[in-house]
Amino acid sequence: xxxxxxxxxxRQVIARLTQRGVRYVVIGMAGINYYASTPAETFATLDYDxxxxxxxxxxxxxxxxxxxxxxTLGTSDGALRPEELAAVVRDQRTLVATTPDGxxxxxxxxxxxxxxxxxxxDAATVTVRGVPIKVGRLTKLLASKRLAxxxxxxxxxxxxxxxxxxxxxxxxxxxxxxP
Amino acid sequence: MGIRTRITSMARQRGMTAAELARRLGLYxxxxxxxxxxTRSVSLKTLARIAGALSCSPGxxxxxxxxxxxxxxRGKTLNRLLVARDQQTVDGADRAWTHAALxxxxxxxxxxxxxxxxx
Numbered sequence: 001x002x003x004x005x006x007x008x009x010x011r012q013v014i015a016r017l018t019q020r021g022v023r024y025v026v027i028g029m030a031g032i033n034y035y036a037s038t039p040a041e042t043f044a045t046l047d048y049d050x051x052x053x054x055x056x057x058x059x060x061x062x063x064x065x066x067x068x069x070x071x072t073l074g075t076s077d078g079a080l081r082p083e084e085l086a087a088v089v090r091d092q093r094t095l096v097a098t099t100p101d102g103x104x105x106x107x108x109x110x111x112x113x114x115x116x117x118x119x120x121x122d123a124a125t126v127t128v129r130g131v132p133i134k135v136g137r138l139t140k141l142l143a144s145k146r147l148a149x150x151x152x153x154x155x156x157x158x159x160x161x162x163x164x165x166x167x168x169x170x171x172x173x174x175x176x177x178x179p
Numbered sequence: 180m181g182i183r184t185r186i187t188s189m190a191r192q193r194g195m196t197a198a199e200l201a202r203r204l205g206l207y208x209x210x211x212x213x214x215x216x217x218t219r220s221v222s223l224k225t226l227a228r229i230a231g232a233l234s235c236s237p238g239x240x241x242x243x244x245x246x247x248x249x250x251x252x253r254g255k256t257l258n259r260l261l262v263a264r265d266q267q268t269v270d271g272a273d274r275a276w277t278h279a280a281l282x283x284x285x286x287x288x289x290x291x292x293x294x295x296x297x298x
Contacts, residue, residue: 007282008278008282010278010281011278030281033277033280033281034268034274034277035264035265035267035268036277036280037264037267039276039277039279039280039283042277042280042281042284044284044285044287044288045281045284046285046288048281102289103285121185121188122185122187122188122215124268124270125270125271126268126270126271126272126273126274126277127271127272127273127274128273128274128275128277128278129273129275132271133274135268137265138261138264138265138268139251139261139262139265142251142261143250143251146250146251157251157252161252161257164257164260164261164264165257165260167260167264168260
């Protein structure tokens with residue numbers, strides 16, 4: 001078994017999911033960060049959220065791919081038992097995959113406001129050292145946070161609005177001339 | 180409210196990137212994105228040309244029920260800035276540095292004395 005101990009566990013996870021044909025879209029703060037134009041515009045998050053197409057075959061493929069990479073799968077009730085996967089998919093519960101180094105990947109089967117098809121339809125594709133990554137549109141990721149309406153989401157939207165205004169007010173960055 | 184299109188996603192369904200489609204039609208790729216977002220109007224003639232290149236009807240390219248401006252924020256200006264930021268990320272853009280920033284944040288929160296970058 002190959003363990004996910006590389007310097008960039010998220011790239012390795014996405015590469016494996018793509019290889020196995022798993023249908024996913026990166027969402028949440030991790031997804032929003034791909035739209036930042038500089039590291040200073042990114043936001044801290046301790047996990048990496050993936051929205052999976054909520055079908056048993058797709059989620060099963062994702063679980064097997066991540067387990068083969070050495071990640072531990074669990075739900076809010078503890079470790080994931082193979083026999084409970086169908087119930088997890090039926091109830092659209094969130095799975096958490098943890099690398100041996102403690103990096104967390106959340107596998108969500110539903111989000112506020114958008115079915116998977118709607119988010120996947122116009123997802124952007126960015127690359128990380130050659131690995132293509134499907135990312136939900138920024139407007140939809142933020143709209144989902146607005147619809148979720150949790151205090152932490154509202155607080156984040158305030159910070160994001162401030163970031164947008166700061167960027168708009170900042171003078172354009174000077175491009176460095178090549179030597 | 181502007182009219183939104185789904186040119187980019189239709190092109191993808193046909194195994195073509197928006198950039199390839201734009202080249203084929205002699206249009207700018209950024210204009211196709213702006214049409215999708217509803218921030219640039221599209222003439223019926225152009226829509227018909229695009230539909231021809233994608234072997235679909237012009238009606239298939241129209242986004243029904245979409246919002247030209249997302250209601251994420253209350254102010255129109257903020258929503259416009261949001262759309263602009265959404266559109267500046269083009270397909271295939273390299274974002275290796277985003278992962279580096281994310282992992283730096285995580286090291287910082289796990290090991291508070293590590294150097295801090297970003298916000």
